[in-house]
Amino acid sequence: METQHRKWHPIAASSDLPLRHTFHGQLLGREFAVWRADDGYVNVWENRCLHRGVRLSIGINDGAELKCQYHGWRYANRTAGCTYIPAHPADAPARTICNRTYPAVERYGLVWSGETPDGELPEISELEAGSPCALRAIPVNAPADLVTKRLAEYRFQPNAKIDGQGAEITVETAQDGHLSLSSVDGEVSTKLLLFVQPVDSNRTVVRGVLSDRPKQEDELRVFLHHSRRLSSLRDLIEAEAAGLPVPEPMQPVIHRVSEELASMPEQTLSGRTAPLRVEVSRKWETAAGIAGLKLVPVGEQLPTFQPGAHIDVHMPNGLVRQYSLTNGPGETRHYTIGVKLEPDSRGGSQCMHREVREGDVLAISEPRNNFPLRRDAVKTLFVAGGIGITPLLSMARALHHSDLPHELHYFSQSEKHMAFPEVLERLGSGVVPHLGLDPAETGKQLKAILSRYQPAMHLYVCGPGPMLEATRKIAADHGWPDNSIHFEYFKNTNEVDDSSSFEIDLARSVMTLQVPAGKTILAVLRENGVDVPSSCEQGACGTCLTTLLEGEPDHQDVYLNESEKSSGNCIMTCVSRAKSGRLVLDI
Amino acid sequence: MTARRVNDWLEQELLDDWHVIADLESMEVGIDRRTKLFGVDLVATVFATSEIRVERPDTGRSVASQKKYGFLWASLGSPDRDVVEISEAREVDRHLVTGGSIAVNVSGLRLVENFLDMGHFPFIHTDYLGVEPHTEVPPYSVEISSDDELWTRDCRFFQPVASPTAKGGFMVDYVYRVIRPYTVSLYKSNPNQQERMDSIYLFVQPVDEENCVAHPYLCYLKDGIDEATVRWFMQLIFAQDKPILENQFPKRLPLDPRAETPIRADASSVFYRRWLRSHKINYGAITAAG
Numbered sequence: 001m002e003t004q005h006r007k008w009h010p011i012a013a014s015s016d017l018p019l020r021h022t023f024h025g026q027l028l029g030r031e032f033a034v035w036r037a038d039d040g041y042v043n044v045w046e047n048r049c050l051h052r053g054v055r056l057s058i059g060i061n062d063g064a065e066l067k068c069q070y071h072g073w074r075y076a077n078r079t080a081g082c083t084y085i086p087a088h089p090a091d092a093p094a095r096t097i098c099n100r101t102y103p104a105v106e107r108y109g110l111v112w113s114g115e116t117p118d119g120e121l122p123e124i125s126e127l128e129a130g131s132p133c134a135l136r137a138i139p140v141n142a143p144a145d146l147v148t149k150r151l152a153e154y155r156f157q158p159n160a161k162i163d164g165q166g167a168e169i170t171v172e173t174a175q176d177g178h179l180s181l182s183s184v185d186g187e188v189s190t191k192l193l194l195f196v197q198p199v200d201s202n203r204t205v206v207r208g209v210l211s212d213r214p215k216q217e218d219e220l221r222v223f224l225h226h227s228r229r230l231s232s233l234r235d236l237i238e239a240e241a242a243g244l245p246v247p248e249p250m251q252p253v254i255h256r257v258s259e260e261l262a263s264m265p266e267q268t269l270s271g272r273t274a275p276l277r278v279e280v281s282r283k284w285e286t287a288a289g290i291a292g293l294k295l296v297p298v299g300e301q302l303p304t305f306q307p308g309a310h311i312d313v314h315m316p317n318g319l320v321r322q323y324s325l326t327n328g329p330g331e332t333r334h335y336t337i338g339v340k341l342e343p344d345s346r347g348g349s350q351c352m353h354r355e356v357r358e359g360d361v362l363a364i365s366e367p368r369n370n371f372p373l374r375r376d377a378v379k380t381l382f383v384a385g386g387i388g389i390t391p392l393l394s395m396a397r398a399l400h401h402s403d404l405p406h407e408l409h410y411f412s413q414s415e416k417h418m419a420f421p422e423v424l425e426r427l428g429s430g431v432v433p434h435l436g437l438d439p440a441e442t443g444k445q446l447k448a449i450l451s452r453y454q455p456a457m458h459l460y461v462c463g464p465g466p467m468l469e470a471t472r473k474i475a476a477d478h479g480w481p482d483n484s485i486h487f488e489y490f491k492n493t494n495e496v497d498d499s500s501s502f503e504i505d506l507a508r509s510v511m512t513l514q515v516p517a518g519k520t521i522l523a524v525l526r527e528n529g530v531d532v533p534s535s536c537e538q539g540a541c542g543t544c545l546t547t548l549l550e551g552e553p554d555h556q557d558v559y560l561n562e563s564e565k566s567s568g569n570c571i572m573t574c575v576s577r578a579k580s581g582r583l584v585l586d587i
Numbered sequence: 588m589t590a591r592r593v594n595d596w597l598e599q600e601l602l603d604d605w606h607v608i609a610d611l612e613s614m615e616v617g618i619d620r621r622t623k624l625f626g627v628d629l630v631a632t633v634f635a636t637s638e639i640r641v642e643r644p645d646t647g648r649s650v651a652s653q654k655k656y657g658f659l660w661a662s663l664g665s666p667d668r669d670v671v672e673i674s675e676a677r678e679v680d681r682h683l684v685t686g687g688s689i690a691v692n693v694s695g696l697r698l699v700e701n702f703l704d705m706g707h708f709p710f711i712h713t714d715y716l717g718v719e720p721h722t723e724v725p726p727y728s729v730e731i732s733s734d735d736e737l738w739t740r741d742c743r744f745f746q747p748v749a750s751p752t753a754k755g756g757f758m759v760d761y762v763y764r765v766i767r768p769y770t771v772s773l774y775k776s777n778p779n780q781q782e783r784m785d786s787i788y789l790f791v792q793p794v795d796e797e798n799c800v801a802h803p804y805l806c807y808l809k810d811g812i813d814e815a816t817v818r819w820f821m822q823l824i825f826a827q828d829k830p831i832l833e834n835q836f837p838k839r840l841p842l843d844p845r846a847e848t849p850i851r852a853d854a855s856s857v858f859y860r861r862w863l864r865s866h867k868i869n870y871g872a873i874t875a876a877g
Binding site: 031047048050051052053054055058069070071072085086087088089090097254256257258259261262375376377378404456 | 706707709710711719720721722723724830831834835836837841843844845846847848849850851852
């Protein structure tokens with residue numbers, strides 16, 4: 001049985017995967033949810049939602065993600081990572097919520113997979129040359145070895161003489177789960193490959209593939225011929241199997257979820273690392289002064305991202321910068337970012353613009369999402385200023401794909417300064433450009449956009465500092481509550497005052513440390529071997545957010561909103577400090 | 588799986604408890620009703636005298652039985668406590684409705700867990716108990732009471748048609764209560780008299796480890812609603828749950844905390860599974876040890 005687990009088996013026909021369908025497959029007792037995304041990729045997943053075990057084969061294939069029927073959890077094309085949990089719309093799901101995937105190869109009109117197949121799917125020489133044509137699958141209630149044995153007795157006519165009687169059948173190869181038969185009648189001959197899919201110990205699917213597609217006028221008669229004859233053979237095999245003892249059903253192992261998911265997932269701790277390697281597969285000028293970079297993985301599949309997520313890019317010159325992903329849902333073969341050339345660049349954007357070329361390999365972090373998108377709004381407004389479009393583009397694409405009401409207001413100098421025009425075009429009438437406005441005109445326009453707040457509307461803003469401040473203020477003046485306004489700064493332009501010195505207590509690590517003037521909490525933690533996640537390290541991105549248990553914080557970041565700041569229960573350890581002599585952190 | 592012999596290992600608490608085995612309204616005098624409890628065949632008969640008998644064909648003996656709340660109850664052991672006390676059943680301004688018995692091909696414990704769950708409302712009971720995009724499950728509290736019941740309080744959820752008489756959507760308050768391993772109830776705000784609660788009790792009949800029958804019992808205020816509508820609404824809701832529950836895999840409820848992935852909204856289920864572990868209830872469950 002073990003050898004069966006290490007082999008490739010057909011589990012579906014290509015025709016079982018029409019547009020946005022989800023197919024229920026099974027192999028060696030294990031069920032699969034098999035679905036094709038709109039980009040053509042075939043996903044073979046364990047047929048269970050990680051949440052409550054509901055079959056994903058009854059889920060909804062939206063072309064980019066598979067959505068579980070029960071609680072609406074969404075899993076991304078390719079990675080099977082969870083991108084959204086509707087019960088907690090303001091949270092970004094833990095990156096480790098990832099369903100089990102199995103290899104998938106589509107060839108000869110069939111989809112092939114296996115538990116842990118060795119090597120590549122072997123070529124089947126008989127099917128390499130012609131135009132293979134898969135027949136209707138025939139399920140049989142009998143063990144696979146019995147079916148394989150009896151299939152050697154299958155008799156059929158060649159395609160070109162389908163109504164004849166006198167064909168000679170030769171069994172050319174017969175091996176475990178795979179037979180090659182040749183039917184010769186006078187001048188004409190046809191090869192038929194029969195693959196035996198062991199569904200369970202007493203259930204098998206026979207998948208026939210003709211080495212050559214019949215002529216169109218013969219097609220129906222050829223298909224009927226095989227359908228009838230294979231069905232008759234099935235009846236004989238099933239009658240024989242009925243006389244044998246019924247084998248125990250197979251018990252596929254259901255793997256346990258990781259330990260950190262067993263309780264409510266918390267943010268995983270990791271330093272500022274760059275475990276991924278990507279190649280710049282394309283670099284182009286997507287707008288005046290803005291470079292588009294398409295990053296493809298070197299080796300492994302890229303991890304799942306969520307709309308609003310950013311990556312740290314470690315540049316050849318040693319600098320680290322954060323860039324938002326612009327990808328749409330299910331677009332998991334690459335990350336695409338937009339980089340604006342900053343005139344007062346400290347070397348980051350200059351390096352990306354001038355030094356990085358197509359073919360270069362960059363080190364990047366896994367995507368982090370500190371700007372999660374809720375999908376439970378009655379309407380969502382996006383306000384983008386300049387390069388602030390990038391995270392909002394990814395968000396708007398997710399809502400657009402799911403037909404959720406939204407407007408994307410894009411403030412830009414001119415049409416030629418608008419980034420990713422080809423993507424904007426696909427978003428259609430949801431995009432509202434506001435071009436060439438001065439600050440006063442921008443304010444007037446924002447007032448018009450934000451004047452009609454209704455409960456359960458949400459606003460996402462990203463852009464230059466002054467515009468962001470203006471938008472937040474106008475929204476607040478028009479009755480938008482703090483928790484409906486979501487924002488992301490590119491950078492913290494506040495002057496950071498690091499003159500204070502104080503003590504920090506780490507509640508969980510049971511440590512007391514001194515933070516001297518001139519040094520950040522984060523740096524002190526690192527020096528003492530406490531690993532905490534961080535990214536921008538200037539109080540803008542939100543990655544180092546830490547729960548504050550006691551003490552009065554001196555907030556110097558631009559990530560937290562006013563009510564979060566005044567709540568006094570969280571702090572950004574990369575820039576913020578203490579007004580009291582001591583802070584107790586939940587670390 | 589099905590081969591385990593019931594009296595050898597069935598938890599005493601379950602063996603000695605009362606379980607609904609039929610809705611009396613669905614039984615006719617003199618016509619035998621065949622059913623199962625914990626995998627044991629039972630034959631129930633109602634006589635013209637209105638007496639009842641429940642017999643085990645495997646032993647030829649009768650088992651303990653009684654009629655209450657419109658149901659026929661049986662116990663395979665020696666009951667040391669009565670069926671659950673329902674005080675609302677004495678309030679004269681309520682309809683007391685048996686909701687029709689619905690067989691579901693899944694462990695009864697999975698059914699209880701689904702009853703405790705709000706997160707599925709927008710997806711399974713679309714346009715009735717929930718609707719997208721109102722999917723958020725706000726924090727709520729869970730506790731074990733001094734008499735060892737599981738109470739879930741301060742549950743709130745936006746519902747477009749919370750009950751048959753609701754006009755338009757509103758935030759509905761819920762209280763859930765697990766009374767016994769296979770008995771659960773909920774109390775939700777009545778749309779007309781928001782200070783009073785309608786209540787629903789769910790008595791789950793464990794047919795075997797992977798099959799159950801849901802017997803709902805509804806205590807709805809009569810104000811503005813008739814009995815048939817109450818029953819129709821409940822059957823609609825249960826019929827929406829059934830196909831989802833029958834697609835849960837494995838069919839028994841896993842008690843290993845790492846078998847599935849709980850989120851904050853699942854606090855009630857996390858507590859329920861823990862509570863079952865502490866009661867050493869394994870019937871219909873996959874134990875943590877495997």
